[in-house]
Amino acid sequence: MSNTLQNSKAIGVFDSGIGGLTVVRALLEQLPNENIVYFGDTARVPYGSKSAQVVREYTLDDTEFLLSRDVKMIVVACNTVSAVALDVVQKRANLPVTGVIIPGAEAALRASGNKRIGVIGTAGTVNSNAYRNELQRLDGTTNVFSKACPLFVPLVEEGWLDLKATELIAQEYLFPLTTERIDTLILGCTHYPLLKRTIAKVTKGMVTLIDSGEATAGTVAAMLDAQGLRNSSSQSPNIQFFVSDAPEKFTAVGELFLGRKLGVVRKVTVGRH
Amino acid sequence: MSNTLQNSKAIGVFDSGIGGLTVVRALLEQLPNENIVYFGDTARVPYGSKSAQVVREYTLDDTEFLLSRDVKMIVVACNTVSAVALDVVQKRANLPVTGVIIPGAEAALRASGNKRIGVIGTAGTVNSNAYRNELQRLDGTTNVFSKACPLFVPLVEEGWLDLKATELIAQEYLFPLTTERIDTLILGCTHYPLLKRTIAKVTKGMVTLIDSGEATAGTVAAMLDAQGLRNSSSQSPNIQFFVSDAPEKFTAVGELFLGRKLGVVRKVTVGRH
Numbered sequence: 001m002s003n004t005l006q007n008s009k010a011i012g013v014f015d016s017g018i019g020g021l022t023v024v025r026a027l028l029e030q031l032p033n034e035n036i037v038y039f040g041d042t043a044r045v046p047y048g049s050k051s052a053q054v055v056r057e058y059t060l061d062d063t064e065f066l067l068s069r070d071v072k073m074i075v076v077a078c079n080t081v082s083a084v085a086l087d088v089v090q091k092r093a094n095l096p097v098t099g100v101i102i103p104g105a106e107a108a109l110r111a112s113g114n115k116r117i118g119v120i121g122t123a124g125t126v127n128s129n130a131y132r133n134e135l136q137r138l139d140g141t142t143n144v145f146s147k148a149c150p151l152f153v154p155l156v157e158e159g160w161l162d163l164k165a166t167e168l169i170a171q172e173y174l175f176p177l178t179t180e181r182i183d184t185l186i187l188g189c190t191h192y193p194l195l196k197r198t199i200a201k202v203t204k205g206m207v208t209l210i211d212s213g214e215a216t217a218g219t220v221a222a223m224l225d226a227q228g229l230r231n232s233s234s235q236s237p238n239i240q241f242f243v244s245d246a247p248e249k250f251t252a253v254g255e256l257f258l259g260r261k262l263g264v265v266r267k268v269t270v271g272r273h
Numbered sequence: 274m275s276n277t278l279q280n281s282k283a284i285g286v287f288d289s290g291i292g293g294l295t296v297v298r299a300l301l302e303q304l305p306n307e308n309i310v311y312f313g314d315t316a317r318v319p320y321g322s323k324s325a326q327v328v329r330e331y332t333l334d335d336t337e338f339l340l341s342r343d344v345k346m347i348v349v350a351c352n353t354v355s356a357v358a359l360d361v362v363q364k365r366a367n368l369p370v371t372g373v374i375i376p377g378a379e380a381a382l383r384a385s386g387n388k389r390i391g392v393i394g395t396a397g398t399v400n401s402n403a404y405r406n407e408l409q410r411l412d413g414t415t416n417v418f419s420k421a422c423p424l425f426v427p428l429v430e431e432g433w434l435d436l437k438a439t440e441l442i443a444q445e446y447l448f449p450l451t452t453e454r455i456d457t458l459i460l461g462c463t464h465y466p467l468l469k470r471t472i473a474k475v476t477k478g479m480v481t482l483i484d485s486g487e488a489t490a491g492t493v494a495a496m497l498d499a500q501g502l503r504n505s506s507s508q509s510p511n512i513q514f515f516v517s518d519a520p521e522k523f524t525a526v527g528e529l530f531l532g533r534k535l536g537v538v539r540k541v542t543v544g545r546h
């Protein structure tokens with residue numbers, strides 16, 4: 001039984017910073033009627049190099065903020081949070097919750113023929129073994145090869161998507177994976193879809209690239225349908241952006257991630273009393 | 274009139290993370306008798322990409338921590354804090370305080386013949402114009418050419434000091450400065466001294482590189498002398514390290530910055546009540 005008032009509430013999305021906008025982009029494409037509230041914790045970005053304990057503290061703050069905006073479900077767009085703190089969100093929020101790890105792992109297994117799957121992400125995501133564990137839980141015969149790529153985020157934020165140096169760094173990171181004959185590679189960080197072209201070049205087009213954000217948008221649609229929570233309003237949706245540091249940089253770089261104009265970005269304070 | 278009890282107190286040093294250890298290294302070389310308390314805010318690193326307002330909040334937390342350790346002076350090892358929040362430290366701490374900007378600017382002017390000086394650092398440091406303002410305050414005829422180099426910190430933390438990609442990135446960043454015929458370049462970030470060799474190669478040995486940390490250690494010595502605060506004890510000094518996130522990574526990478534073993538690194542909580 002659907003409820004118009006409940007269904008018109010926004011989907012809450014949070015990330016450590018700007019990268020989660022690639023997940024919002026996928027949501028806008030696959031669920032064009034939904035209202036969205038996005039929070040990027042730009043005052044404390046990045047999470048990927050920090051310990052699980054600190055990431056769990058920050059995650060609770062982020063969740064509290066989205067709850068204060070009365071959302072109907074929560075999408076953890078951040079791979080690091082999805083890897084080490086998804087239970088923090090689930091425990092605090094009495095709402096449907098999804099991260100990006102399980103959708104990404106499922107999509108990779110559907111795409112892979114030889115079940116030799118690569119995973120790249122931040123140090124936090126890779127060290128957590130979250131993708132490896134999920135892939136092997138879903139199919140115990142899967143061989144998983146992981147590599148942390150800490151230079152990729154600053155390269156993307158610099159806008160150096162196609163530079164020779166970017167290609168050399170991608171080779172440095174990906175060579176150990178290609179020698180393992182992977183046929184599928186999970187882009188386990190929301191920034192990495194912007195490097196798809198360079199990664200495809202370095203892997204010579206032999207590897208299927210999995211964008212966890214796109215996979216997650218599919219999972220969100222399925223969860224909304226299962227719970228009768230889809231927004232049936234034909235009004236143009238309301239997309240709101242909040243960040244914890246000055247909005248200017250977020251606004252400037254954000255278009256690259258979102259693929260369209262952002263509109264107003266508001267600063268809020270989280271985690272300090 | 275010197276006071277043994279007062280003088281045996283430690284010099285407090287803080288940074289957004291690990292980079293300030295290059296300043297500690299310079300202090301250990303130039304002031305081998307001094308006790309030191311170091312705090313690295315690794316839970317909230319980096320500061321360089323964040324707004325002045327957020328950096329000022331974090332700086333107050335860092336200062337409170339050092340004051341709780343009863344230090345005799347405070348060295349702001351972080352270029353970003355020195356650029357945008359030195360007054361926060363000075364206002365809160367009733368102690369001698371130095372940042373790294375003024376010592377670096379002074380050393381650059383001593384080294385430069387043509388008074389065409391380059392400055393590289395994080396986005397926060399460069400956008401603050403702190404080095405430019407200080408150089409031009411000291412000598413109004415100076416021409417200053419600045420460039421933010423956000424890839425340098427992750428390259429150093431990856432340990433990729435001499436890679437071809439590192440050289441290409443250094444060329445990308447430094448080309449606009451070398452075409453301006455600078456004869457002196459301020460390494461305005463504590464990580465950058467580890468890239469000295471690559472930077473010297475790219476600038477073809479034609480540019481004097483100024484390590485602000487080394488310059489700052491000289492300033493600290495002069496300030497201690499001026500106030501009669503030098504430690505005269507011949508006991509082996511006590512060097513203590515504190516961080517706000519898990520110590521393991523700090524300990525592992527820290528040796529590269531400090532040039533020696535670190536010993537025990539303790540985790541403390543700052544800025545949350």
